Amino acid sequence: MTEKHNLISQVVLMAEKTGLADITPNVLSSGGNLIIHLAPYPIVARAATVISNEKDTEYAYKILDRELSVARHLQDKGIPVLLPTELIDAGPCDVGGTWMTFWKYVPSTPLQPLSPSEAVEMVNRLSIAMKDCSEELPMLGVWERTCQSAVKLKSHTDQRVQALLDVFLRVDEQMRLEPSRLMPCHGDAHARNLIPSTEGWLWTDFEDVSWMPAYWDLASFVGNLALFGGIQEPTFRYIVEHIDNSTDLQAFGFAITARIVMSTLGNLDFALAGHGDLKFASRQLELAGDFIHQIDLMIDGNN
Template sequence: MEDRSRLLGPLTAAAEKLGLPGIVPVMLSEGTNLIVHLAPHGVVARMAWAQSEADPEQARLIVRRELETARHLHVRGVPVLPPADAAVPAGAGPHEAGGVWLSLWAYLPPQQRSRPTPEQAVSLLRALTRGMRDFGGELPALGVWERVCRSAERLRGQTDPRIRQLVGRFAAADERMRETPGALAPCHGDAHAGNLLPAPDGWVWTDFEDVSLMPAYWDYASYVANLALFGGFEEPTLQYMLHLPDVAADRDAFGFALTARILMATVGNLDDALAGRGDLTFARRQLALAVEAVEAWERLADKMEGR
């Protein structure tokens, strides 16, 4: 992996111009976004280097959309990591440093918390869903899904029968995904537990780069997809969701979101891993389980509906 520390110099210089002097940058995470604490200030920079290299204008739009979404949710009392507008004289962004678009966010010192209970997870998801419902900003229809459609196209040339079966299942889900575009609603897009940060008084949502118009229950499914894939359908949070009155009344919609999310994660991670951009061992574990999990859900759904 290329060393992204070269971006710290331009970042520090840009931060000085934005009104944050005397910075000692501390890298917190180095993935497709570089996350840097601008110590000693209570501000974190999120540098969208991968998207900026691929398409700078699209990177700027995504960064702006992330900030707009987080601000919208924050003023509605949804627990989110807030943009650092109050701490930065020039605002939270979008800003540019060394050819990379970035945003600025509040810094949360590291904390230890137990994973959210099923009740806590659903409460967080309900707050997120309510807050997103009236978001008026422009969002891409099936945005997070469309990106993985390109991954599925690249995987079509694979000869492994498991991959061919996976791509076939994904294609069937894609057909259904496009049947009722009017039913899509604003969603976080990638609301798994890894996008919750521990805060002094609970958990906060972060990472809004995949906000999209998606089917019902998409964010719920995003939270439990890998938990169900690796832990089975008896996984406690999934079981708690299945007994919610609204989910119980529309298990077909929830089940579609869940299986589509499992397929999407598996296709995307496998494509990245085969291209040298991800964890191949993890992607192969997902591949070994994904199609079987989708089929197992279909059997379970039939049983629950008495079919």
């Protein structure tokens, strides 16, 4: 039996001990987290396989417990979110050395794509609701993984990687200069973490909530859309056209540059370690340098 199948069996056994019966586990995703629908119940088990293997028990528990609390906070603020289940204890719980939480299962449903204005409004509402989150959030928490990836990629022979590492050093230094300017953020509010459901669009995946620079969530949402679609990508253009002063444009430019650096270095590091999509990471690397240069020109042209 493979490690994944063994974990699935343990999850089912644990769920049965709560009173659930005749469970059919359906794997929905097996990336950084193993996500399992415990059919026929409207419950999803989210097993933090990477965090559980790389970090100590206390760290993994804290991350998952905070994620549950942030989701409930956002619900209280009227933000549409995927919620922890109420049918069994949502956790966190340790199952065979892997920490996991349990969430409401909401079937994916085709929805009309969000217009640029609708998408920006959803991100902005999320960011505003995060500002008064009472949970203790890590300073630059989601960014620290980028620092780890930068160290691992330091000896990489590809000059594009080295050029991106130079940008990383510049961004990292600036990001740490004024911690008073940081604010609570979702941390990873990209488009794939906004899921279409029978209840409408729902935010999910609050594992990376952190104190981050202004516009971080907006940059996270539009970063890869603009990287692959160019600076004429509709949502990116909408954001830029509705920023009415050079200070905010510079802040947004900084955030999206940092986000592209984080995504590209992180995905490349993850893929080279055998955990991610190397083709996708390689394509990001091909595009990142020129995209960041265009962002610099855009900001310089508006100063």
